[in-house]
């Protein structure tokens with residue numbers, strides 16, 4: 041079973057036949073996304089892109105919000121980036137931040153092969169060191185976080201400062217792989233990741249800067265609207 045298999049992303053969507061129904065009815069992974077996922081894996085990238093149903097959720101959230109100036113933290117091979125750009129349409133632009141050189145190269149290929157070259161800039165390196173390079177282009181319409189969990193609270197504070205009023209902050213994996221409200225942990229790393237994600241959720245919930253919720257997707261998708 042691959043890590044992307046929807047059967048293991050079931051903290052909220054417990055009924056697998058319903059999950060399969062959504063995937064097949066809405067064709068959440070079309071040939072473009074399948075090509076990106078397969079080529080990423082062939083190039084040795086980890087199989088950890090967003091689930092196809094969440095990819096569609098992202099596209100729909102971008103469409104609903106009308107976002108055009110979009111920031112992503114955690115590019116991997118460009119799978120979710122393509123969904124963000126599909127949602128934003130031809131007028132949109134994506135700044136996407138990726139730590140690993142190899143991942144950034146695969147993502148560039150993905151954007152080039154599928155017609156998004158002029159709509160995206162990949163910033164390779166640690167996001168917390170590179171985000172400031174785009175600040176003069178803000179405020180932004182939407183920030184999507186899907187990278188190192190330790191960084192989530194800092195990225196959320198950055199988003200609060202650089203999103204427009206009414207802008208959207210989205211964070212993936214915010215059920216902490218099922219541990220978000222756990223009292224005990226299998227390892228110190230699991231506890232550490234969970235505490236960072238709790239801090240992120242609590243910031244969106246109660247800093248007074250956002251109106252938010254967690255959409256109960258398989259992985260948990262925190263969404264906050266900047267007040």
Ligand SMILES: C[S@@+](CC[C@H](N)C(=O)[O-])C[C@H]1O[C@@H](n2cnc3c(N)ncnc32)[C@H](O)[C@@H]1O
Nearest residue numbers: 089090114116119120138139166167186187188
């Ligand atoms: C879960 S993957 C992103 C998946 C991608 N959003 C998708 O669904 O197609 C997380 C990515 O964050 C990157 N990453 C980890 N730490 C980072 C950092 N400090 N700055 C930028 N990217 C980072 C990893 O290299 C990895 O490619």
